[in-house]
Amino acid sequence: MTTGLIAHGAWLPRARLQRAEIAHAHAWVAPGLKGLAKGERTMANWDEDAVTMAVEAVRDALGGLDPAGLGGVWMASTSFPFLDRQNVGIVADALALPREIITLDLASSQRSGTAALAVALRSAGGFDKPLVVVAAERSRAKAASTQEMTRGDGAAAFVVGQGEGVVARLLGQRSDAVDFVDHFRGEGAQFDYSWEERWVRDEGYLKIVPETLRGLFAQTGADPASIGHFVFPVAARRVAGQIAKAVGIPEGAVVDNLQATVGETGCAHPLLMLAGVLERARPGERILVAGFGQGCDALLFEVTEAIDRLPPRAGLSGALAGRREERRYARYLAFNDLLKMEYGIRSEVDKQTGLSTLYRNKAMSQALIGGRCIACGTPQFPASRICVNPNCGAVDSQEPHRFADTPATINSFTADRLTYTPDPPQYFGMVQFAGGGRMMADFTDIDPDADLQVGQPMKMVFRVKDYDPRRGFRRYFWKATPVQSVAAQAEGD
Structure with missing residues (x-):
């Protein structure tokens, strides 16, 4: 063969x-x-x-x-x-x-x-x-x-x-x-x-x-x-x-x-x-x-x-x-940690990750798995016991539903220069998934010379959420990035 x-x-x-x-x-x-x-x-x-x-x-x-x-x-x-x-x-x-x-x-x-x-x-x-x-x-x-x-x-x-x-x-x-x-x-x-x-x-x-x-x-x-x-x-x-x-x-x-x-x-x-x-x-x-x-x-x-x-x-x-x-x-x-930066007192927070909590929630945090109500078909993130659809409200009716590969758009966003981030300002906002479901997400790979727009297409990418320098541990999560920045083939045509 x-x-x-x-x-x-x-x-x-x-x-x-x-x-x-x-x-x-x-x-x-x-x-x-x-x-x-x-x-x-x-x-x-x-x-x-x-x-x-x-x-x-x-x-x-x-x-x-x-x-x-x-x-x-x-x-x-x-x-x-x-x-x-x-x-x-x-x-x-x-x-x-x-x-x-x-x-x-x-x-x-x-x-x-x-x-x-x-x-x-x-x-x-x-x-x-x-x-x-x-x-x-x-x-x-x-x-x-x-x-x-x-x-x-x-x-x-x-x-x-x-x-x-x-x-x-x-x-x-x-x-x-x-x-x-x-x-x-x-x-x-x-x-x-x-x-x-x-x-x-x-x-x-x-x-x-x-x-x-x-x-x-x-x-x-x-x-x-x-x-x-x-x-x-x-x-x-x-x-x-x-x-x-x-x-x-x-x-x-x-x-x-x-x-x-x-x-x-x-x-x-x-x-x-x-x-x-x-x-x-x-x-x-x-x-x-x-x-x-x-x-x-x-x-x-x-x-x-x-x-x-x-x-x-x-x-x-x-x-x-x-x-x-x-x-x-x-x-x-x-x-690349080749230059020691002063990020201010807001960066001086102990970032210890609870490994037991991480393990219990890793389907949500590392695989971006939420829920989908089998009674009405409504997706939601994160999953919960009660369906978020006000016309449904079914209890314990959700099956696992993965959002990582689902196209999304911006519902709202902000740029925050007060919160700590290694790459200020901190962009985040609400993203709406195609077919239903939404989440508050950090944004990444934002072009400082480009304007974000409500309704702009986004894609979820797997990234480092934060780093614990005292213990050398990295915590990962999914972030939203503009579709233009993920090197879509059409951009090169």
Whole structure:
């Protein structure tokens, strides 16, 4: 039976920090950054992290697929918000997935994204349901470092399985483990420590990766000249082209590394680039994906006729189109805790989360599940024992009803500069769901130069509600964001 990729999805933060602003701020201490000052990089909002971006990427990948039909969700990241709590379990909760699935976190390497995809593809035959693989990164780098200029934040997700729905079938894969240390982040360290770039290029990229690719070609019998798209994530210019030339891959097959528009999104980057390729790939074309980090993973796919039947999704192109230019470098520093801000006494509140209360209410808070009266059909959030319909008033008549994917509009809103928020002012208001039901919600990703309007379309997104710095705990909830800011595909047309 054919094994491969069934669907793909992507998510990028809306804000795009202009690299020229970073270079200008550090010209006094690091004038050499001027050479990297072209283009822009994605910049996560204060309430975005690897978990929230993973949720949105998986939502995009699932499209019209039934989440209840999944057999597992595997997540890769080197920037997990929790070191001892399963992060992908939060993702599964937010997506309202059934309990009887396998959830797995993969970390500690830049190739954990391709490793997760490789293992899922090998495991697909042992599951009677598709698997989801998602990789997400929110990276932190020292101010005035090269990494601050070249990195970005984002996520990509794939549905993996078998059968006629496979849009890219797996032809073969190979993984080589080589403890080559190009950079590392030790226990308790905030930032990566990187080694000399030429050494990494000459001894790492240009020796380890070609050997893995040659082994894959020998294993599968594939001709390097048959590769139509070569995905290799590396910020350094020309490296992917040098690797392609070394193994006989056509120069025109090298896929854009998205450095000008996104930056390198860590272990998510090969998957993000692959998602972009699948948006334009045609049946019969071959895609070679490689991931580097303490060795190399290589996966070879061939696009099938099913690609033409894949339902539309925002994907990478939609995520790229939903951009908002950001020139406030200080905002980036504050959001990444690289600048200590005075937020006033209203921020000095103990934010301890009652874990027992969280568990009892997690269907409401993490999955946005309310109620729907089976007597009159009225939806409401949150659920309660009594139906809110004044013409009904039935007692204990509600069944679970999920609002996360229901379109909404603004009923009322306000912008509050007195309450504490890391990104003032605090926007919130009443949103009305299509088909019934309403809730008071925080708003996020609000363009300061745009005017909100009553009746404006909104979409619910999974975000960080608040953070407890004393205990290191993040609490999540759903917020409303203008539809324009979620990178709808139509915006890019």
